Amino acid sequence: GCVAVRSSVGYQESLALMTSSDGLLIIDAPADISVFLPSKLIDYIGADKPIFGITPKGTAADLIAELGGSVADPAETQTISAGLSQFIQELGSRRSGQFNKPWGEADVRERFTADRVSSDFLSMLQNLST
Numbered sequence: 001g002c003v004a005v006r007s008s009v010g011y012q013e014s015l016a017l018m019t020s021s022d023g024l025l026i027i028d029a030p031a032d033i034s035v036f037l038p039s040k041l042i043d044y045i046g047a048d049k050p051i052f053g054i055t056p057k058g059t060a061a062d063l064i065a066e067l068g069g070s071v072a073d074p075a076e077t078q079t080i081s082a083g084l085s086q087f088i089q090e091l092g093s094r095r096s097g098q099f100n101k102p103w104g105e106a107d108v109r110e111r112f113t114a115d116r117v118s119s120d121f122l123s124m125l126q127n128l129s130t
Contacts, residue, residue, distance in 0.1 A: 002088055018047035022091040026053040026060060030074040034058035045112045050094065050103045052087040054080055067104045 009017065018024060024044045028034060037059045044051050051069035055061045061071045072083040093099060110116060 015043065015047070018044060018049065021047070021049055022095055023050040023052065023087060026051060026055055026064070028053070028055040028060060028074060031056045031058070034060060036060060037063065042112055045104070045109055048102055048104065048109065050087070050090060052083060054083075063108075067108050069104070 006017070024047065026038060026041055026044065028036065028038070034056045035058055041051070041053075041060055041063065045067065051064050051067065053060055053064040053069060053071040054074050055064070055071060056073055056075070064071050070083050070087055072080040074080070094103070
């Protein structure tokens, strides 16, 4: 009863499910180091929900940790098990009202807002034309 597994849904429905969830999970393939940054992680940041990443060292793991989330390497099953258990306990505490502040580092979340990303992109384009 703690975890819901669903079949594929459309993008808009996936956003609604993210924002109605207690917590979100990223699962990546094992690797020594991963430079992969899944777009789903960027969507998760916008949902303002706790994130647990089963992901190797690298870009996604660094970003999740910077946000204040937890990470376990996909090759370390005991670390995954302990991390998921702790994550579920945290979600239960949040649900019961023990945490009153929004999840995650606000300055990190702000870097991925549509306004910030479009402003940064516009700056890059303007720098190209000079």
